Amino acid sequence: MSEAHARFSRLEEGRPVRVDVDGVPVCLVRVGGDVKAVHDTCSHQQWSLADGGAVWGNGVECSLHGSTFDLDDGRPSSLPAMKPVPTFAVTVVDDIITVDTTTALNGAAFPAH
Numbered sequence: 825m826s827e828a829h830a831r832f833s834r835l836e837e838g839r840p841v842r843v844d845v846d847g848v849p850v851c852l853v854r855v856g857g858d859v860k861a862v863h864d865t866c867s868h869q870q871w872s873l874a875d876g877g878a879v880w881g882n883g884v885e886c887s888l889h890g891s892t893f894d895l896d897d898g899r900p901s902s903l904p905a906m907k908p909v910p911t912f913a914v915t916v917v918d919d920i921i922t923v924d925t926t927t928a929l930n931g932a933a934f935p936a937h
């Protein structure tokens with residue numbers, strides 16, 4: 825688990841934020857009192873999900889072609905993306921967000937660089 829250099833109190837509901845955690849790009853999304861973390865790279869054409877992405881309920885929509893990924897299981901609910909994005913464990917202690925990027929909770933493959 826590594827610090828995401830983000831504070832819970834500064835995350836705005838409905839506004840995804842990209843952070844790097846141990847070299848892994850992570851999209852953080854505040855959903856109510858929770859923070860969700862998925863790999864920031866869209867599984868379709870490697871666009872940043874946090875870059876202009878819209879949040880719909882428990883999903884983040886890629887701003888390039890519109891696939892929406894569930895923030896818990898990483899699966900796309902719409903084309904053109906067909907593969908899930910990795911999801912990560914998040915903890916928040918004293919306002920500090922920590923993300924474990926060593927493994928994907930949903931078993932999804934990390935994108936190739």
Ligand code: FES
Nearest residue numbers: 866868869886889
């Ligand atoms: S790059 Fe995200 S849907 Fe195409």
